Amino acid sequence: MGAHYRRGNVKIVLLGLLAAAVAAFFYFDLNQYLSLEQLRSGRAALDEWVAANPVTSRVGFFVGYVIVAAASLPGAAIMTLAAGAIFGLGWGFALVSFASALGATLAMLLSRKLVGEWVQSRYSGALAKMNEGLERDGGFYLFSLRMVPLFPFFVINLVMGLTQMRTWPFYWISQVGMIPGTLVFVFAGTQLAEVTSLSDILSPGLIAAFTLLGVFPLIAKKGLELLKARRATGTA
Numbered sequence: 001m002g003a004h005y006r007r008g009n010v011k012i013v014l015l016g017l018l019a020a021a022v023a024a025f026f027y028f029d030l031n032q033y034l035s036l037e038q039l040r041s042g043r044a045a046l047d048e049w050v051a052a053n054p055v056t057s058r059v060g061f062f063v064g065y066v067i068v069a070a071a072s073l074p075g076a077a078i079m080t081l082a083a084g085a086i087f088g089l090g091w092g093f094a095l096v097s098f099a100s101a102l103g104a105t106l107a108m109l110l111s112r113k114l115v116g117e118w119v120q121s122r123y124s125g126a127l128a129k130m131n132e133g134l135e136r137d138g139g140f141y142l143f144s145l146r147m148v149p150l151f152p153f154f155v156i157n158l159v160m161g162l163t164q165m166r167t168w169p170f171y172w173i174s175q176v177g178m179i180p181g182t183l184v185f186v187f188a189g190t191q192l193a194e195v196t197s198l199s200d201i202l203s204p205g206l207i208a209a210f211t212l213l214g215v216f217p218l219i220a221k222k223g224l225e226l227l228k229a230r231r232a233t234g235t236a
Contacts, residue, residue, distance in 0.1 A: 069103020084189020111161025146177025
């Protein structure tokens, strides 16, 4: 009874924090600052502030990115461009890579705590086979999803929270899988004057290349399993 009560309190607190973050975002209209036009117009002021506050600006950006990703708020793409524009390719990539992976992991854990545990408990029998498959190949599926820019990352975070995938594999696979897309967007931010819209950044050819890279490990694994099965059958 006591443990159940404490779990209920934790969920209430987490839900309250999440609701507060979302409400503050929209109440203060923070979305207006996360646009391509605003980034361009405020570029000079941002450059001056970063030059005067190198540590504070980087820490502040990192924390802000983690919050946006963890709360599944809009604006991560613009913030990734901003990282390249105001911090350069090296620092911009490092900040976004770690902040996005950490924020995604927190979003996944929030989803798991608020909904996922109940889903697993309520439908444990129906989900048993899926959980077995994810235990075996979940890392490959997650990597493929991270590599394909067509899937919104916040949706992946929330859906994976409904599964039993362990936290550490989710974190590092997400970070590795998001590296190509992060590099592309951060680099685009360093060339901000040439970017007219977010759709200019990912060409159909680039999306296709990411998709092939993402699904290749899974295809290779399945191919090796099929080959081993055939050899075992032939030996038998």
